[in-house]
Amino acid sequence: MRRSLKSIYTLFLVGICALLSQCASVKDSSGASEVTFNSLLQEMADRESLARYPSPAYTLAQFSSYDRAMQKPGDSTWFANWDRSMFLREETTKGRQEYVLFDTTGPGAVVRFWMTFAGEDSGKGTLRFYLDGSEEPVIAAPAMDVLSGNVLTDGPLATSVSDATDYKMRGHNLYLPIPYAKSCKITYESQNIKDAGAKTGGEAVYYNINYRTYQDASVKTFTMADVGADNPVLKTVQEKLSSRYRGTDELKTASHPVSGEIKAGNSLAVSLAEGPHAVRQIKLKLEADNLEQALRSTVLEISFDGERTVWSPVGDFFGTGYQLRSSNTWYTKVDTVTGELSAWWVMPFEKEAKLTVHNLTDAPVTVEGEVLTSPWKWDDRSMHFGASWHQFTNLFTGEMKNNEGGGDPFDINYVQLDGKGTYVGDAITLFNTVYAWWGEGDEKVYVDGENFPSHVGTGTEDYYGYAWCRPERFSNHPFIAQPDGSGNFVPGYTMNMRFRGLDAIPFSNTLKFDMEMWHWTRAHINFAPVSFYYMLPGGKTNIAPDVENAKEPVVLKRSDLISPVVADGKIEGEQMIFENATGGNFRYQNTQKYGWSDNMQVFWHDTNVGDKLKLSFVSDKAGKFHVAAHLTKAPDYGKFKFSLNGKEVKNIVDGYSKEVKTETVNLGRFALQQGQNTLEVEVVQSRPNEKETAFFGLDYLSVDQYPKL
Structure with missing residues (x-):
């Protein structure tokens, strides 16, 4: 029997992946799990790994260039915004002046590294990684060549966004893992840095570095040989991420149709397979006279083992908001030609699952699609998938801001989770109503009751992987996307996404995710975040179904939100x-x-x-x-x-x-x-x-x- 080249390639990938999976969970001589460069790569490209609580266990934290004046929640400096050229310290090494961005003990791994720069001759400095106390760096090269060039690898693990943006104004994203057994220090050498915060000029350096710290694991330290051309794991994972390899064709799946006209105020429910199974794909297409309103007011609800864990408007869940915008990530895809919305989150359940589509509009909505499920080995690490959505409607953003934190910025809560699980991503859909940047605010993530967040960022666009509030669209990366940035500088619509793999955030008791609402000027906007997570059965979210805001008329033009009607003369x-x-x-x-x-x-x-x-x-x-x-x-x-x-x-x-x-x-x-x-x-x-x-x-x-x- 003759086979197509595509089918032969698919079988080759499946065989390689099976072999790599066998190698990913090796033990060292002491019996502890061994983490290697290759095992981290394989974990990144394995959607199933997110659906089980991490083993070996790790914590995730972040070093960044956030303004160090920020000390205590609620004080006058809590929204200080000199988020650049803030380093841990300066060191002189072999006559070089190096600024320390990152310094921690292991075992651990750097799993996401984002940077951007400003100023004359910026971004030309040298980035160095010192591992396990070595005086010689294992990596030493110009910063942008490391993060988005080809010193270590190429895209999508080392890339910049958006391709339509001037290179100097892009966000540079390294997703290649850098494991270390004992310690890691990262420095930046530049002659252009004048002061912390770059307040008097010179080079402005912005960075966010996410890293894992393992509790009980043996980690094999990264070497440049790991990224050699003869590493089949790196090549295979790059190909899988680039092609958005879905893997459902190789599973024993069952299809559950989701089809029918849903009258106004009614719902369509579908019971999924009984017994231990997992949802592998959800595909939906909506048809309505007012598609934009239907994308927002048609709600997807999913219950696993009797617990409702997913409640989100259909458009927000799939990463398009309420306007159909093309994207293709590792977990979701929006096809604007066919209108199909797809998601490949792995969603396990032990006994039962039910998917319900609610029509909150005042007109019929037709839905066509299917859910694919396959058998799942349920164990004590298996988690339920969750998604929580809410909208801040006609939100007043405060007065004109300054970098000292004046102008009344405030924190917006995306979600608070109570239980044990992992935070795996989020997206925002918003409509901006003024000619100014809406997203100067930093993310603040508190894990297990922290008084000070272990994740503090440098700007909303930095969190979502781009830079300088650029409006250019991008959807060519597995983990980050801006399907629409039209509202970044002017009144209009914006949609941003960030999905997590190796940078998923585990929590044992609680996780709170806040984002500063730091709009540069006085405005009223609509701001709708959706958060994605996994939790062991019994976990809770503070976000209740936001029915009233899901019913709100969607904003397609500024006057839909800002009334142009004469009032009181x-x-x-x-x-x-x-x-x-x-x-x-x-x-x-x-x-x-x-x-x-x-x-x-x-x-x-x-x-x-x-x-x-x-x-x-x-x-x-x-x-x-x-x-x-x-x-x-x-x-x-x-x-x-x-x-x-x-x-x-x-x-x-x-x-x-x-x-x-x-x-x-x-x-x-x-x-x-x-x-x-x-x-x-x-x-x-x-x-x-x-x-x-x-x-x-x-x-x-x-x-x-x-x-x-």
């Missing part, structure tokens, strides 16, 4: 709809200095003569109205011509003032229509500055209806 500039501008730059400016209403104004800057700005707002009634503009005036503000619904204001408005101040300018009497009305501003004179440009600032419009005669 007033419409804030930042509530108006930005239609377009023929030149200059548009944003919302936030400060408490000038007495602006709600501390914010429309700010149109770097404009030239003839540039036009068009804004609109909604009136709930038609009639004659007196309209006044509350404007900012300052030395660099220009002269402008206004028109409302096509009717020009007679007088030119001069925005000049020797000092910054606000002033009310009467625009006149206008006929407003019920519904949308348009305000247009045209630059008629710039200021004699270096660029011959002009600024414009609108605080709000007063809209007072004339009494009927």
Whole structure:
């Protein structure tokens, strides 16, 4: 019988994997489990390993460049943000000045290493790994060559994201494990570093390093021979991760159809196999008149052995949120061509499992798909898979921030878990409503009742593997993805994912995951995290099914969340709809200095003569109205011509003032229509500055209806 090359290759992979699995759990002469470079690689590419509590047991922690001013929860420095060039110490080695990023005793392994840089000639310094107290580094090379070049290996274990982003502004991610028997120290040599926090310039170095520490294991220390071209384990694992090898074809699986039309407010339930089995794949496709709302308001619920452990909107669970966006990770895939959503989390159960799809929308939703299960050997390390989702709807993010932590940032709780298990990933779906970065905040992970988190990060985008709040999409990595970053700098939609393998976080009693809400400016946003984890039976989550927020209308444009309707005779500039501008730059400016209403104004800057700005707002009634503009005036503000619904204001408005101040300018009497009305501003004179440009600032419009005669 002839076989295709693909089937022969698949059988080859299966054979190699079976051989490697036999080698992965070897014991040393003392009887303790031996951890090696190869065994860690094999564990990374084995989805089943996540579904059992780790053995040999380990803890996971993080070194990072977080601001060391952060000392105590609740004090004034808890949100300090000089998260760069913060090192453990400086050392002089053989005449070299080296900055110590990481220093710990083993046995252990570095399992994730992320970095990015800023400043002139940044990222060109040398990274060194010193293992087991050796005075000679086992790795010594330029930092970016180690993390995302080919000094150790290539992608996806050493890569940068996004490919569409300028290389200097990417996040550099090393997922290649570096095990050590006794100790590990990592240093960075650079002549460009001036001070901690890079407050006075020089090179800014950002880093996050996740590492395991084993309680009872013998670890074989990494050598450069491990990454040699003749290591079949490394080659096979790289191929599996790159191809997203699923492995379900080689299992004895049973298919459980999930199919039917679900009427509004109804549910569709499917009982899965009885006895010890595991879910191997879930595949669903939704059809609805309003697909975006269906992705959010159609909820996936799964119970294992009588315990509900999964409750999440379908779109968030599969990593697309409420807008269909392509991605292909180690655990999930979204196909925007077919509309299929797939997940390959291994989900064991001892006796029974039930999957339910709830339709919380007000219209029918059709679901088509299947669940694959296969036999599972249940033991005392087997865990139930869980997913918890909730949304912070119309969340107020505080005022303009500073790096000392002012401006009222706060911590958002993704989830708190009580029991014994591992934290294996999360994703966020959000809609940003201003022209500023929403994710300056750091992750803070508390394990087993820690007073100070053992994981403190350097920014939300750093946690999700990219850098510098870049909006470019990426979904070409097994463990991190940004299927959409449109809302990173401007009003819009963003979806970020991070899944964990070797960097899964074990906990014996509790785990609390917080993320700082550190939006640079005053805003209202929707922010929805979903968390993924495994726990031994009986584990609990603090996140109850968030039915009301799952029913909330999804936000597709800014005005869905920020009402542009005149209220009480007033419409804030930042509530108006930005239609377009023929030149200059548009944003919302936030400060408490000038007495602006709600501390914010429309700010149109770097404009030239003839540039036009068009804004609109909604009136709930038609009639004659007196309209006044509350404007900012300052030395660099220009002269402008206004028109409302096509009717020009007679007088030119001069925005000049020797000092910054606000002033009310009467625009006149206008006929407003019920519904949308348009305000247009045209630059008629710039200021004699270096660029011959002009600024414009609108605080709000007063809209007072004339009494009927």
